Structures are given as structure tokens and as C-alpha cells.
Amino acid sequence: MDRSGLFRTVVAAFLAVGLIGAGAASAADTPKKGGLLRVGNLGEPPALDAHWTTASITETLTNHIYEGLYSLDEANRPIPMLAESHTVSRDGLTYTFKLRQGIKFHNGKEMTSEDVVASLTRWGKQSVYGRILFAKVADFRAVDPYTVEMKLKERVGIVLISLAVPNNFGAIYPKEIAERFPPQTKITEYIGTGPFKLAEWKPDQYIRMVRFDDYKSRNEKASGYGGGKTAYVDEIRWIPVPDVATRVAQVETGELDFADDLNLDAYERLKGTPNARPIIGTPYYWLVAVLNKKEGLMTNQKLRQAWQAAIDVEPIMKNVAGGKPEFYRMDSSLAFAEVPAWHTTITGLPWNEHNKDKARRLLREAGYTGEPIRFMTTQEYKWMYDFALLTKQQLEDVGFTIDLQVMDWSTLVQRRNNSKAYDAFTTGIGNFFDPTHHVYLTCIWPGWTCDEDILKLQDELAREIDPKKRFALWVRQTRQFYEKVPVIRYGDLFGLRAARTTVKGFNEKTERIRFYNVWLDK
Amino acid sequence: MTAYLIRRVLALLPVMLVVLTIVFLLIHLIPGDPVSVMLGPDATLAQIQATRQSLGLDRPLYEQLFKFYGRVLRGDLGRSYFLDRPVTVALLERAEPTLVLTACALLVAVMIGVPSGIIAAAYRGSVWDRALMLGALLGVCIPGFWLSLNFIYLFAVRLGWLPAAGYTSFLVEPAAALRYMVLPAVSLGFNQSALIARISRSCMLEVLQQDYIRTARAKGLSQGATICGHAFRNALVPVITVIGITMAILIGGAVVTEIVFNIPGLGRLIVSAIMRRDYPVVQGVVLVTAAAYVLINLTVDLLYAFIDPRIRYD
Numbered sequence: 003m004d005r006s007g008l009f010r011t012v013v014a015a016f017l018a019v020g021l022i023g024a025g026a027a028s029a030a031d032t033p034k035k036g037g038l039l040r041v042g043n044l045g046e047p048p049a050l051d052a053h054w055t056t057a058s059i060t061e062t063l064t065n066h067i068y069e070g071l072y073s074l075d076e077a078n079r080p081i082p083m084l085a086e087s088h089t090v091s092r093d094g095l096t097y098t099f100k101l102r103q104g105i106k107f108h109n110g111k112e113m114t115s116e117d118v119v120a121s122l123t124r125w126g127k128q129s130v131y132g133r134i135l136f137a138k139v140a141d142f143r144a145v146d147p148y149t150v151e152m153k154l155k156e157r158v159g160i161v162l163i164s165l166a167v168p169n170n171f172g173a174i175y176p177k178e179i180a181e182r183f184p185p186q187t188k189i190t191e192y193i194g195t196g197p198f199k200l201a202e203w204k205p206d207q208y209i210r211m212v213r214f215d216d217y218k219s220r221n222e223k224a225s226g227y228g229g230g231k232t233a234y235v236d237e238i239r240w241i242p243v244p245d246v247a248t249r250v251a252q253v254e255t256g257e258l259d260f261a262d263d264l265n266l267d268a269y270e271r272l273k274g275t276p277n278a279r280p281i282i283g284t285p286y287y288w289l290v291a292v293l294n295k296k297e298g299l300m301t302n303q304k305l306r307q308a309w310q311a312a313i314d315v316e317p318i319m320k321n322v323a324g325g326k327p328e329f330y331r332m333d334s335s336l337a338f339a340e341v342p343a344w345h346t347t348i349t350g351l352p353w354n355e356h357n358k359d360k361a362r363r364l365l366r367e368a369g370y371t372g373e374p375i376r377f378m379t380t381q382e383y384k385w386m387y388d389f390a391l392l393t394k395q396q397l398e399d400v401g402f403t404i405d406l407q408v409m410d411w412s413t414l415v416q417r418r419n420n421s422k423a424y425d426a427f428t429t430g431i432g433n434f435f436d437p438t439h440h441v442y443l444t445c446i447w448p449g450w451t452c453d454e455d456i457l458k459l460q461d462e463l464a465r466e467i468d469p470k471k472r473f474a475l476w477v478r479q480t481r482q483f484y485e486k487v488p489v490i491r492y493g494d495l496f497g498l499r500a501a502r503t504t505v506k507g508f509n510e511k512t513e514r515i516r517f518y519n520v521w522l523d524k
Numbered sequence: 525m526t527a528y529l530i531r532r533v534l535a536l537l538p539v540m541l542v543v544l545t546i547v548f549l550l551i552h553l554i555p556g557d558p559v560s561v562m563l564g565p566d567a568t569l570a571q572i573q574a575t576r577q578s579l580g581l582d583r584p585l586y587e588q589l590f591k592f593y594g595r596v597l598r599g600d601l602g603r604s605y606f607l608d609r610p611v612t613v614a615l616l617e618r619a620e621p622t623l624v625l626t627a628c629a630l631l632v633a634v635m636i637g638v639p640s641g642i643i644a645a646a647y648r649g650s651v652w653d654r655a656l657m658l659g660a661l662l663g664v665c666i667p668g669f670w671l672s673l674n675f676i677y678l679f680a681v682r683l684g685w686l687p688a689a690g691y692t693s694f695l696v697e698p699a700a701a702l703r704y705m706v707l708p709a710v711s712l713g714f715n716q717s718a719l720i721a722r723i724s725r726s727c728m729l730e731v732l733q734q735d736y737i738r739t740a741r742a743k744g745l746s747q748g749a750t751i752c753g754h755a756f757r758n759a760l761v762p763v764i765t766v767i768g769i770t771m772a773i774l775i776g777g778a779v780v781t782e783i784v785f786n787i788p789g790l791g792r793l794i795v796s797a798i799m800r801r802d803y804p805v806v807q808g809v810v811l812v813t814a815a816a817y818v819l820i821n822l823t824v825d826l827l828y829a830f831i832d833p834r835i836r837y838d
Contacts, residue, residue: 045796046606046607046796048561048562048563048564048606048800049562049608054563055562055563055564055567056563056564056565056566056567057562057563057564057565058564060564128571130566130567130568130571133568169566170564170566186574186575186577186578187578188608190608204617204788205607205609205614205617206618206788206792206793206796207691207788241690241786242786243689243786244783244786244792244796245689245783245784245786247673247676247784248673248676248688248689248784248785248786251676251677251680251681251688251689252688252689252690254681254688255680255681255684255687255688257687257688257689257690382799409555410556410799411561411799412556412557412558412560412561412799412800412801413554413555413556415557415560415561415565416555416556416557416560417555419557419560419569419572429565430565441566441568446568446569446570447566447568447569448569
């Protein structure tokens with residue numbers, strides 16, 4: 003073979019390899035139906051009733067079975083889901099929703115306005131967000147089989163976002179189910195309109211969801227939690243695996259295709275696993291110390307300001323994130339960066355000051371004489387315990403006396419409802435999509451933020467409908483937050499998940515996992 | 525024998541009553557609230573109060589206790605708050621995995637423990653004796669979760685021989701069920717074999733010093749025939765007791781093993797129920813476990829008579 007012949011052969015070989023490679027890549031990127039997707043999660047849901055609980059595991063599971071009138075796009079703005087469109091009357095008091103036609107429930111019945119009215123009325127009595135919205139609703143009724151009308155007592159800017167939140171959401175059930183189960187009783191018949199239907203629930207073993215073949219997808223492109231949804235896999239099997247090390251091992255061995263809620267120290271190990279990949283879940287929580295403003299030491303604003311001035315957030319976050327910068331973010335905004343409509347970048351806020359002199363001065367002004375501050379935390383969530391422990395050290399450096407009380411989570415969530423039992427507790431603040439949904443700024447949640455100025459601004463935010471004016475109010479509320487210090491805002495913490503490389507099409511940008519539009523390349 | 529049996533079964537009733545009362549009071553008096561856990565972190569106080577009322581948790585404790593007695597007398601252990609099904613159903617669903625794990629782990633424990641004890645006693649002071657008792661010491665000392673996780677890493681992740689975790693019923697897929705059961709049974713059985721080995725050794729040593737053993741040897745019987753034919757059966761009574769206790773412990777919940785290997789058994793159920801403050805489930809599992817303890821003890825006592833003809837209950 004001469005030199006030009008050899009050259010042609012080599013080029014041809016490269017082209018052939020390239021084409022085969024490209025063919026293989028495009029085959030992997032082409033969605034295909036079929037297969038069983040096994041997902042390992044932390045535990046059992048307390049209910050599969052979306053109206054009933056704010057538990058995040060219930061949110062994740064129920065969003066595969068049910069849908070609401072609205073959903074959230076990739077920028078976490080409301081977009082229609084079961085609603086076709088809506089109109090608002092000139093006075094802003096009447097919302098008329100046109101429903102999509104031909105939407106089937108899993109029992110074969112067509113969804114109509116009667117189902118929507120029954121479901122949202124139930125939701126309005128039980129859900130955190132439903133109760134906030136329905137406090138402003140004068141009347142909610144079916145106009146015709148595909149139209150519902152919501153009359154408000156006053157103009158509010160929270161109608162669409164309340165109907166779109168994915169947690170404790172306004173899922174549409176068949177009327178018969180919504181009416182049979184009173185709001186305080188969780189439903190036990192699971193019929194929705196979502197792309198998957200519940201096939202079997204064996205507690206502590208698995209929850210099986212199978213593709214709903216009559217699912218009618220929206221025509222738009224998938225976006226965030228909404229848009230077009232296709233159930234590619236035949237079945238999702240949610241397997242509770244309580245031990246986190248076992249969840250990691252099962253992804254490595256291929257016994258699970260996906261695992262959620264992993265410890266951050268598994269990150270390096272997963273990066274080195276050939277058939278699996280780690281996924282950083284953003285956002286997860288911003289860490290928070292909730293202060294008891296109903297009674298006790300923390301009713302003193304100067305003392306709360308001293309706590310805020312004393313803490314050095316970065317080393318705390320670094321430690322909680324196991325030293326990995328990929329897993330935390332320094333941010334003072336009360337809304338996550340993933341919610342651009344409400345994310346603020348205000349400079350000069352008294353956040354992460356770590357100013358010991360200022361803290362000591364505020365302690366003196368507060369008249370604090372070293373009384374122990376009861377700070378409740380738990381070891382069930384390692385990140386909570388870690389940040390509480392580091393906070394104790396930093397606060398005691400400036401003169402606080404912290405009585406760190408470690409208990410199990412169940413005890414903590416009970417005791418935090420008793421204003422006599424504590425001065426502060428740890429928890430995490432998840433994603434809220436509207437300023438009026440931030441529970442720590444309300445008087446009905448532990449910690450009891452009943453400050454008149456804060457509530458007045460919350461009320462104004464609920465009533466204002468102009469987005470620009472609402473944002474200006476939110477900036478004011480953020481400044482007010484750092485002055486009144488109802489809770490202590492630390493940094494943003496991210497979570498860790500893992501998927502086998504055969505799992506394709508997974509949207510890594512949503513806060514909670516979703517498996518519609520996901521296929522298996524096996 | 526029959527009269528003895530009736531006496532023992534009747535004695536079960538006051539034991540159960542005491543167990544029921546103590547468990548009821550303990551679980552209700554420790555802090556924690558099932559409703560706050562179920563309704564999630566953002567639930568409001570009004571929601572929590574309304575749900576507590578609908579579950580009857582706002583009623584005085586004595587009222588709840590007497591209602592509980594009444595239900596138990598009717599054979600109703602109540603309804604799980606969290607799992608939303610009768611406790612008896614939840615218990616029955618978890619009984620099979622726990623019983624299978626108990627049987628397999630017990631088999632492993634006996635197969636390791638009894639021969640180790642016999643060999644160690646027969647060759648007292650030898651390298652075999654020391655090596656086997658060192659193994660037994662390790663079995664006692666090594667934490668179950670550590671051994672389990674290392675087994676998973678070695679046999680599932682690195683070698684890929686066995687699944688890391690999970691459970692399938694032997695009635696559905698026997699071969700797969702066996703594969704799932706190997707690692708948990710071996711890790712749990714190894715831990716439990718330690719006590720059996722040590723007790724077997726000491727009982728055998730005691731018997732081997734008896735006159736009739738010396739006589740057997742003097743008659744020219746081989747070591748094997750002496751140990752198997754004469755010594756072992758006479759050493760069995762305490763060994764059976766230990767095996768019985770081990771079985772009761774395993775039924776009560778091989779908690780760590782069930783969690784690490786993701787086996788949906790009674791141990792995992794009670795841990796979850798305690799964390800969630802699912803009072804009816806905690807009470808149900810403890811009741812069943814207490815009954816299992818008593819019944820196993822009774823069975824062991826009855827077995828003595830079969831093993832040792834000198835023991836009579838009449």
C-alpha cells in the first residue's frame with residue numbers, strides 16, 4: 003500500500019469510528035419507552051395526599067400522580083398545567099379559569115370543573131398555601147364543565163403562584179374522592195391525572211407507579227416542573243432504603259438506578275464509579291436558627307441582632323458541606339437564586355458580619371447577663387447538628403451562654419410548638435416561590451413572627467398585583483428582616499443524588515426529583 | 525405435662541398486661557408527636573391541632589389507655605397513624621422477612637457456634653481452641669453494622685457476587701431470595717454464633733470431665749464416638765437455652781441488619797415507628813415480641829424433657 007493509500011485507509015477508519023460513535027451517542031440521546039426505573043429514597047411518605055402534608059417526600063411522589071391547575075417553569079414562574087388559560091376581571095377580583103378538555107383521571111373519568119371546585123375547596127381548608135389563598139376567596143364555583151370562577155374578597159397577587167406551588171399543592175382529585183375525605187383525613191384512594199398512576203404501595207418495601215397510557219400531555223416543551231410530560235419508563239419503583247451507605251452501594255452495583263438524599267461524603271466515591279454519576283441538588287435548604295419571639299430571652303430584638311452579628315457563616319457552611327465548595331453558597335437573599343423573580347442582591351445588609359465587638363455591644367444593650375439560651379437541634383439531620391454546634395462555639399466566644407439541647411426530630415417538631423420549651427431551634431428553609439409563602443415570616447408557625455411591621459408588609463405583598471411594586475416591597479421586607487431578625491439566616495446548602503449513567507433526560511435543575519421525561523438507555 | 529403447659533400459658537396473661545401498660549405509658553410519656561412528623565415541617569399549629577383531634581390524641585392519657593385495653597381484648601391492635609392500615613396487617617406483612625432472617629441467621633449461628641465450641645473443647649488449650657475462641661471474641665466485639673457494610677462493599681460492590689440489599693419472598697422467587705439472604709444471614713449469624721460457641725465449649729468441657737466419659741475412653745471408644753455419642757447430648761441443655769434466647773432476640777428485631785440490608789421486617793418497623801411516634805405500631809410490635817419471648821422460652825423448657833429424659837414436668 004502506497005502512502006496515499008495508507009492515508010485514505012486511516013481517514014476512512016477514523017470516519018467510520020466517528021460515525022459509529024456519533025450513531026451510538028444519538029441512539030443514547032433519543033428517548034425510548036420501556037423499562038423499570040428503581041429509585042432509592044430515605045423512607046415512607048406519611049400520606050399520598052398532596053393537600054394533607056408538607057413533607058417533601060409526599061411532594062416528590064404525588065407530583066407524579068396528580069397535577070394542579072398551574073405548575074412552575076424553569077424560572078419557577080407559574081405556567082398552566084390543567085388550566086388552559088385564565089382571565090382576570092378589570093377590578094382584579096374575579097379569576098376565570100378555562101380548563102383543558104379531554105383530560106382523563108386514572109379511573110377513566112374525564113376531569114371537569116366539578117372536580118376542580120371540590121379539590122381546591124378541600125385544599126383551601128387543609129394546605130398551608132391553600133389556606134392562605136382561600137382566606138381571600140369569597141366564592142369559588144363551576145361556571146360550566148370546563149370553566150371555574152374564583153371571586154376574591156380583595157385584590158391579591160398570589161392566586162396563580164399559590165395554585166402552582168409543588169409542595170402541599172392544589173392537586174385535582176375526582177370530586178367523589180375530594181368530598182369523601184374531609185380535609186383533616188388523608189385520602190386513601192389515589193386517583194389523579196398525572197403521567198403515572200399508582201399501582202401498588204407496600205409500606206417499607208416499595209411504591210409502584212406505572213405509566214398512564216391515557217395521559218394527555220401539554221404541547222409545550224418541558225420546562226421546570228411543567229410543560230410537556232412524557233412517561234417513558236413503564237414503571238417507577240420507589241424503594242425506601244433507610245441506610246444512606248446502602249443507597250450509595252446499590253447505585254454502584256446497579257440495584258438502584260437513582261438514589262436521593264445521600265451524604266455529601268459519598269461525592270468523591272461516586273465520581274470514581276464508572277457506571278454512576280453524582281448529581282448536586284440545588285437548592286436544598288438554607289440553614290436557619292428559628293428564634294422564639296413569643297416568650298423568653300429571644301423576644302429581645304437586641305439579643306437577636308447580637309446573634310446575627312456574631313456568627314461567621316462561611317466556616318460554618320464549609321464545615322457542614324464537608325469542606326466541599328460545590329455544596330454550599332453564600333447568599334443573604336431570602337429567596338434562592340433559583341427563583342430569579344424574588345432573588346435579591348442587596349449590599350450592606352448585616353449578614354455574615356462576624357463582628358464580635360458589635361455583638362458584645364448589642365449584648366450589653368440587651369441587658370443580657372449570661373442566662374442560658376435553650377437551642378434545640380437533632381442528630382437525625384447531621385447538617386443541623388453540625389451548624390448548631392459551630393454556632394454555639396461562635397456565640398459563646400462573644401459572651402452568649404448556649405444550652406444546646408439535642409433530641410430526636412420527632413421530639414423537636416413537637417417541642418417547637420411550645421413557646422415555653424425553647425429559645426431557638428434548627429431547621430432548613432426550602433424553596434418558596436412567593437414572598438407570602440415564607441412561613442417564618444408569619445405568626446402561625448413556630449417561632450411566632452407576630453411583629454406588626456413584618457405582617458403589614460406581608461399583607462401589602464399579598465394585596466399588590468403589580469410585579470415591580472411587589473419586588474420593591476420584597477426588598478423592603480428583606481431589609482426589615484435583617485433589622486428585626488425573626489430568624490438567623492445562614493448559607494445555602496445543596497444536596498447529593500446519584501444516578502446510573504443509563505438514566506437519561508433527568509432534569510437536574512429542579513429542587514425535587516421528577517421522572518417524567520426520563521428514559522433508560524439499557 | 526398438660527397441666528404444666530396450661531399453667532405456663534395462663535402465666536402469659538399477666539406478663540402481657542404488664543408489658544402492654546409499660547409500653548403504652550413509655551411511648552406516650554416520652555416527648556414527640558406523630559402529627560407534627562406526618563404533617564411535615566411547614567405545617568401550621570392549627571393544622572396540627574385539628575389532626576391531633578381527629579386521631580383522638582387530644583384525649584386524656586387514661587382514656588386512651590382504657591380504649592387500648594378494650595381493643596386488645598377484642599383482638600384489635602389499632603390502626604397505624606402513619607401507614608394507615610391495621611397494626612395486625614402491618615405486623616403480618618413484616619413477619620415473613622423477620623422469620624426468614626431469623627431462621628437463616630440462626631442456622632448460620634448454630635453451624636458456626638456449635639462445631640466451634642465442640643472442637644475448642646475437644647482440643648482444649650490447642651491452637652484450634654485459641655483460634656476458634658478468638659473468632660468467637662471477634663463475633664461478640666465487631667459491631668453488626670460495620671460487618672454488614674464491609675460485607676456489602678466486598679461481596680456486592682467489589683466482587684459483584686451478591687446483591688447489596690433488598691428482600692424477595694422465598695415463596696415467590698426462591699433462588700433470588702436465597703441470594704438476598706446470604707449476606708444478612710452470615711453477618712448476623714456470625715455475631716450471634718459467638719455466644720453459642722462459648723457456651724458450647726464450656727458445657728462440653730464440663731461434660732468431658734465426667735466419669736462416664738473417662739469410662740468410655742477407657743473402653744477404647746474413639747474421640748469422635750465419645751464426643752458425639754456420649755458428651756454432646758449431655759451438654760445440649762444449656763446450648764439449647766442459648767439458641768432459644770438467640771432466636772427470641774432475632775425475632776424481637778435484628779434492627780441493624782434489617783436497616784442496613786433493607787429488609788422490611790419487624791426490627792425496621794419498630795425503629796421507624798419509634799421515630800415517627802406511631803404509637804399503635806410500637807405497642808403492637810412490643811406485644812408480639814414479648815409473646816414470642818415467652819413462647820420460645822416455653823418451647824425451650826419443653827425441649828429439655830425430650831433431650832434429657834431425667835427432666836420431668838409432672
